[in-house]
Amino acid sequence: MQYQHNFNPSISDEDVFTQIQAEREHIGYYNLVHQETSALKEYASSVNQKNIVVIGIGGSTLGTYAIYKFLKYSKNLTKKLHFLETTDPIDIQSKIKNIDLEDTLFIVISKSGTTIETVSIFKYINSLVTCDKNNSVVITESDSKLNEYAKANNIKSFEIPKNVGGRFSVFSAVGLLPLAIVGIDIDELLFGAKTAYDSFFNKEDTYERIVKKARFFVEYKNSFNINVLFSYSSRLDGFNNWYIQLWGESLGKVDINSTRQGLTPIGIIGPIDQHSFLQLIVEGRRDKTVTVIKVNDFENNLKIPQVELRGLEELNYIDNIEFAYLINKQADATIESIRNLGDIPCDVITIDRVSERSIAALMYEYELLTSVCAKFMYIDAYNQPGVEAGKVILKEKLQTGR
Amino acid sequence: MQYQHNFNPSISDEDVFTQIQAEREHIGYYNLVHQETSALKEYASSVNQKNIVVIGIGGSTLGTYAIYKFLKYSKNLTKKLHFLETTDPIDIQSKIKNIDLEDTLFIVISKSGTTIETVSIFKYINSLVTCDKNNSVVITESDSKLNEYAKANNIKSFEIPKNVGGRFSVFSAVGLLPLAIVGIDIDELLFGAKTAYDSFFNKEDTYERIVKKARFFVEYKNSFNINVLFSYSSRLDGFNNWYIQLWGESLGKVDINSTRQGLTPIGIIGPIDQHSFLQLIVEGRRDKTVTVIKVNDFENNLKIPQVELRGLEELNYIDNIEFAYLINKQADATIESIRNLGDIPCDVITIDRVSERSIAALMYEYELLTSVCAKFMYIDAYNQPGVEAGKVILKEKLQTGR
Numbered sequence: 001m002q003y004q005h006n007f008n009p010s011i012s013d014e015d016v017f018t019q020i021q022a023e024r025e026h027i028g029y030y031n032l033v034h035q036e037t038s039a040l041k042e043y044a045s046s047v048n049q050k051n052i053v054v055i056g057i058g059g060s061t062l063g064t065y066a067i068y069k070f071l072k073y074s075k076n077l078t079k080k081l082h083f084l085e086t087t088d089p090i091d092i093q094s095k096i097k098n099i100d101l102e103d104t105l106f107i108v109i110s111k112s113g114t115t116i117e118t119v120s121i122f123k124y125i126n127s128l129v130t131c132d133k134n135n136s137v138v139i140t141e142s143d144s145k146l147n148e149y150a151k152a153n154n155i156k157s158f159e160i161p162k163n164v165g166g167r168f169s170v171f172s173a174v175g176l177l178p179l180a181i182v183g184i185d186i187d188e189l190l191f192g193a194k195t196a197y198d199s200f201f202n203k204e205d206t207y208e209r210i211v212k213k214a215r216f217f218v219e220y221k222n223s224f225n226i227n228v229l230f231s232y233s234s235r236l237d238g239f240n241n242w243y244i245q246l247w248g249e250s251l252g253k254v255d256i257n258s259t260r261q262g263l264t265p266i267g268i269i270g271p272i273d274q275h276s277f278l279q280l281i282v283e284g285r286r287d288k289t290v291t292v293i294k295v296n297d298f299e300n301n302l303k304i305p306q307v308e309l310r311g312l313e314e315l316n317y318i319d320n321i322e323f324a325y326l327i328n329k330q331a332d333a334t335i336e337s338i339r340n341l342g343d344i345p346c347d348v349i350t351i352d353r354v355s356e357r358s359i360a361a362l363m364y365e366y367e368l369l370t371s372v373c374a375k376f377m378y379i380d381a382y383n384q385p386g387v388e389a390g391k392v393i394l395k396e397k398l399q400t401g402r
Numbered sequence: 403m404q405y406q407h408n409f410n411p412s413i414s415d416e417d418v419f420t421q422i423q424a425e426r427e428h429i430g431y432y433n434l435v436h437q438e439t440s441a442l443k444e445y446a447s448s449v450n451q452k453n454i455v456v457i458g459i460g461g462s463t464l465g466t467y468a469i470y471k472f473l474k475y476s477k478n479l480t481k482k483l484h485f486l487e488t489t490d491p492i493d494i495q496s497k498i499k500n501i502d503l504e505d506t507l508f509i510v511i512s513k514s515g516t517t518i519e520t521v522s523i524f525k526y527i528n529s530l531v532t533c534d535k536n537n538s539v540v541i542t543e544s545d546s547k548l549n550e551y552a553k554a555n556n557i558k559s560f561e562i563p564k565n566v567g568g569r570f571s572v573f574s575a576v577g578l579l580p581l582a583i584v585g586i587d588i589d590e591l592l593f594g595a596k597t598a599y600d601s602f603f604n605k606e607d608t609y610e611r612i613v614k615k616a617r618f619f620v621e622y623k624n625s626f627n628i629n630v631l632f633s634y635s636s637r638l639d640g641f642n643n644w645y646i647q648l649w650g651e652s653l654g655k656v657d658i659n660s661t662r663q664g665l666t667p668i669g670i671i672g673p674i675d676q677h678s679f680l681q682l683i684v685e686g687r688r689d690k691t692v693t694v695i696k697v698n699d700f701e702n703n704l705k706i707p708q709v710e711l712r713g714l715e716e717l718n719y720i721d722n723i724e725f726a727y728l729i730n731k732q733a734d735a736t737i738e739s740i741r742n743l744g745d746i747p748c749d750v751i752t753i754d755r756v757s758e759r760s761i762a763a764l765m766y767e768y769e770l771l772t773s774v775c776a777k778f779m780y781i782d783a784y785n786q787p788g789v790e791a792g793k794v795i796l797k798e799k800l801q802t803g804r
Contacts, residue, residue, distance in 0.1 A: 058677025073492045086674050087732065089704035089725035090475045091636040117673060119717050120706045120728065127707035148713030166677075225689055226628065226666060234493040245678035252682030262686025264628060266668065271519060272488050274789060275460025275568075276647035280654030282788030284664025287627055302491035304522045305529035311550030315521050317801050323491035326522065326800070330489065333796035340791065386684030387676060389742065394735035398728070399719050 006256050008378050013211045016375045017203070020368075024201075027382060028163035029367060032171040033194040037186055040173060043156065044180035049105040049135065050079055054178050055125070056109035057085045057117045059166025060139075062242040063363065064175045069238035070359045071184055074299055079182040084121045092121060101129045106136045107178055111160050111169070113144025116394070139173050165382045167246050168367055171360070185356050192360030200368050210369045216345065217263060217289070218376035224289045224345060227263050228281065231293040232270035232331040239293075239359070240267025243366060250370045252386065253379035261377045271330045278334065282341065289345040290338060293362075294331045297353040298324035408658050410780050415613045418777045422770075423603070429784060430565035431769060434573040435596040439588055442575060445558065446582035451507040451537065452481055456580050457527070458511035459487045459519045461568025462541075464644040465765065466577045471640035472761045473586055476701055481584040486523045494523060503531045508538045509580055513562050513571070515546025518796070541575050567784045569648050570769055573762070587758050594762030602770050612771045618747065619665060619691070620778035626747060628690040629665050630683065634672040634733040635697045641761070642669025645768060652772045654788065655781035663779045673732045680736065684743065691747040692740055695764075696733045699755040700726035 024030040054061055061083050068081050082099060084092060106125060110118045125131060138157040140146040150157040158173035160166075169175065171193055176186045199206035217227065229243055247265035255261050268277045270292075281288055304326070306319040318326070338346045351358045374381035396402075426432040456463055463485045470483050484501060486494060508527060512520045527533060540552040540559040552559040560575035562568075571577065573595055578588045601608035619629065631645055649667035657663050670679045672694075683690055706728070708721040720728070740748045753760045776783035798804075 057674060062678070073496060086636055086671070087725050087729045088636045089700060089702040089729075092725065093702075093704060094475060114714070114717060116717070116720065116728075119711070119714060120720055120725070123706050123709040123711065123721070124704070124725075126709045126711070145714050145716060149711050150713075152712040225687060234488055234490045241678070248679045248682035248686075252684075252686030254685055260685065260687045262682050262689075264666075264668070264682065264686070264689070266666070269488070272459060274792065276464070276643070277650045278792070279786045279788040280650035280664050280666065282654075282791070283656055283662065284650075284654030284666070285627060285662045287664075287666070298491060300491040300495075302495060302526070304525050307525040307528040309521070309525065309528070309551050310554040311552075312516070312521060312547050314547060315516060315518070317797075318518065318522055319525070321800065323489050323494065323522070323526075326518075327489045327491075329799045330796055333792045333799060336795050337792040384681045386681040389684070390676065390680065390735045390739040393738050394732055395719075397731045397735060398723065 008255070008257060011376060013215070016211065016372055017207070019375050020371060021201070023371070026163060027371075028161045029165070029168035029171070030197070032164065033190055033197045033364070035171070035190060037176065037180075037190065040158070040176050040180050040186065043137070043158075044177065047079075047105055047181050049103050051082060051099050051104040052079050052107065052178055052181050053082045053084060053099065053104050054107045054109060055084045055118050055121050056107075057115060058245060059169055060109035060111070060115075060118070060174055061085055062167070062238070062245050063170025064178050066238035066242040066363065067170070067175065067179055067184065067189070067359055068182070070235050071354065071356065073235065074354045075183060077183045081178060081182050085117065087117050087120055092124065096128075101125075104129075104135065105181070106131060107139065108136065108146065109139040109174055110144070110146050111141055111166050113140045113146030137177070139177060167249055168382070170242070170363060188356035189360040192355075192357030193364035195357065196361045196364040196368065206365060206368070210365065210372050213347070214369055214372040214376055217373055220345070221261070221263055221377075224287055225262070225264055226266060226288040228266045228268060228277075228288050228290045229293065230268050230270055230273070230290055230334070232327055233293075233295045233298070234269055235354075236293060236295075237267070237269055239363070240269070242363070243267060246366060246370055249384050250381040251373055251377065251379065253374075253377075255378040257378070261379050263373070270334060271327060274330070274334060281338065281344065286343055292331055292335050292346065292348045294328055294348065294350045295354065296328075296350050298327075299354055300324055410657070410659060413778060415617070418613065418774055419605070419609070421777050422773060425773070428565060429773075430563045431567070431570035431573070432599070434566065435592055435599045435766070437573070437592060439578065439582075439592065442560070442578050442582050442588065445539070445560075446579065449481075449507055449583050451505050453484060453501050453506040454481050454509065454580055454583050455484045455486060455501065455506050456509045456511060457486045457520050457523050458509075459517060460647060461513070461571055462511035462517075462520070462576055463487055464569070464640070464647050465572025466580050468640035468644040468765065469572070469577065469581055469586065469591070469761055470584070472637050473756065473758065475637060476756045477585060479585045483580060483584050487519065489519050489522055494526065498530075503527075506531075506537065507583070508533060509541065510538065510548065511541040511576055512546070512548050513543055513568050515542045515548030539579070541579060569651055570784070572644070572765060590758035591762040594757075594759030595766035597759065598763045598766040598770065608767060608770070612767065612774050615749070616771055616774040616778055619775055622747070623663070623665055623779075626689055626691045627664070627666055628668060630668045630670060630679075630690050630692045631695065632670050632672055632675070632692055632736070633695040634729055635695075635700070636671055637756075638695060638697075639669070639671055641765070642671070644765070645669060648768060648772055651786050652783040653775055653779065653781065655779075657780040659780070663781055665775070672736060673729060676732070676736060683740065683746065688745055694733055694737050694748065694750045696730055696750065696752045697756065698730075698752050700729075701756055702726050
């Protein structure tokens with residue numbers, strides 16, 4: 001008799017850690033924290049244009065926007081960052097309308113170098129303004145067609161290493177170059193990411209937290225197949241969208257036993273979505289975990305003034321309260337009401353203050369969490385075979401006009 | 403012996419239709435299509451301000467924004483519509499910074515009249531500019547505190563009928579007043595909604611479609627607990643968010659047998675989210691249905707120009723293609739790749755053209771679909787008891803400072 005199977009054996013935290021350590025040698029995102037940034041900073045400081053337009057989609061923009069949106073209100077940024085992502089003509093035109101293209105640097109980002117959305121938009125931009133080495137820069141893989149274009153036109157090019165996936169590329173040139181150009185401190189970003197890296201690989205609190213959380217998500221994936229990120233600040237909406245791609249594309253996979261895996265990410269914003277999604281969390285099916293993210297210090301003391309509105313006196317108890325205090329109390333009330341139910345897994349992440357270090361540490365921790373979940377699920381976090389079929393069909397449609 | 407139970411009996415399409423007909427007598431949204439609009443239009447035509455700021459949250463803003471976002475690029479609107487929704491101080495300040503408050507009409511919308519976010523923001527606005535009958539209008543229930551405020555200050559007030567829930571209120575004054583003011587044809591909106599109404603209640607194609615779709619969603623709710631709306635146009639992002647509230651708050655409920663129900667809505671935008679969420683749909687667990695929405699006529703002929711990019715010649719096949727054509731082919735390729743898998747329920751809605759009638763018909767159809775699903779699920783679509791506990795906790799926290 002012979003028995004052949006690869007039913008997932010139980011895997012220990014220690015096994016996962018060993019696998020992640022081994023993976024660190026060939027999966028590129030881990031070591032981005034050790035990166036030398038002088039070439040990026042040098043280029044950034046040479047940029048004179050006031051507008052920076054990133055042309056890219058998915059992993060080429062989501063991380064950059066997440067960091068930019070989180071920090072832009074707290075920093076005195078002298079340049080404005082825009083993103084051209086979609087082939088929707090209305091979207092392209094309405095965004096371009098408000099940008100002085102003559103005073104713009106175009107950063108064309110595509111890992112493969114032939115992303116159809118990116119090339120389409122860049123072609124269109126070329127018909128509006130001359131694109132050359134003075135107003136264009138490229139970020140792509142070293143052997144891509146886009147890099148050939150850059151070389152042929154003497155345009156500066158930065159590399160996305162082959163072993164850094166798009167959705168894990170925020171701490172490569174993909175994120176760091178545009179962010180450095182608009183005035184964000186990229187060394188501080190890497191410092192924050194490295195804090196999470198060190199704490200994880202030294203098996204300190206990041207390691208403990210991530211392994212426990214990942215094990216829970218995977219063990220209960222059939223009960224709680226949806227993970228809700230409930231961020232209590234509008235400046236975290238970019239982070240939410242980045243998380244959705246990271247989680248969805250990395251974990252929606254077929255495992256080694258041909259079994260479909262996948263945890264479904266949902267990002268919502270408080271208090272807005274208390275008036276939209278909270279009812280479903282509280283009374284609906286118990287298929288969701290909830291992670292609440294709070295910002296401890298909004299660095300903002302805007303107050304609800306003591307204004308007497310005749311008829312509305314019963315709300316006078318909110319007078320003289322700071323909005324930042326109010327939104328955090330709203331978060332606390334939501335957490336308490338969910339915990340009181342007793343059957344919804346809920347954890348809370350509190351960001352101390354709005355800084356490069358904090359957002360980078362949070363994002364790097366989520367990347368690690370994703371990698372660890374993938375190990376527990378026996379899947380490859382770093383590929384995305386499911387989207388290839390649609391690309392082939394599209395190309396055929398466009399070439400044959402059917 | 404006695405037997406007592408209310409286990410859900412099987413319910414026929416005919417029973418559901420009879421219940422909806424009966425419900426039409428006391429649930430207010432159905433009959434909004436028969437509304438007299440002259441008072442709304444008269445007020446709208448009297449507004450001189452250039453900026454219109456809606457202060458409200460959830461059902462007070464989502465539907466209005468959905469219609470505004472869908473139509474604004476195709477209409478010559480002379481006024482700009484803004485929304486102040488959240489208590490996030492950064493969000494409030496960054497929005498207000500770009501509005502000339504002296505040339506602004508404030509529309510304060512709260513069904514209950516005491517929504518904490520709305521009153522907080524309105525108090526803050528009162529400290530920046532004098533709010534009186536010349537620059538303020540109120541939309542609320544007739545016996546609310548906010549209406550008392552309006553009366554006490556001689557401010558014009560429009561009513562939200564008691565039996566029209568916030569998330570079903572887009573075709574009441576809540577949506578129609580701000581939309582009429584910025585120049586959208588609200589009679590055309592109601593005409594579109596009435597088309598769906600007539601077709602449903604005359605048991606024509608809308609009825610057939612909705613009842614079949616609702617029955618499928620409910621029968622398979624334990625297999626497919628997630629419903630993805632995949633909209634192929636950025637102008638539908640407001641519609642996606644409106645749908646999320648409508649679906650989530652209406653269907654996330656405990657049924658007559660104390661069993662938790664709920665279908666989880668997810669809204670994504672194509673082609674952007676092909677690079678984020680599609681992998682999860684294609685390879686992940688089979689827990690999702692997909693509804694693709696396309697816009698047939700973008701009323702836009704922006705083209706990818708014939709621009710030679712040396713190195714990128716292999717993409718020359720996209721030259722001279724209209725962006726609108728491209729995005730629709732991207733939608734078709736996604737649909738085809740999903741259908742080829744054979745085990746993901748997928749339907750397609752095609753909007754003929756960008757008009758008041760089309761968006762209103764679509765939204766009204768979704769309201770009907772929600773009501774019909776609720777009947778099949780033995781739940782009340784129109785309440786939201788799950789969010790009350792959090793409000794009580796918040797009030798206590800603010801009043802006691804704990």
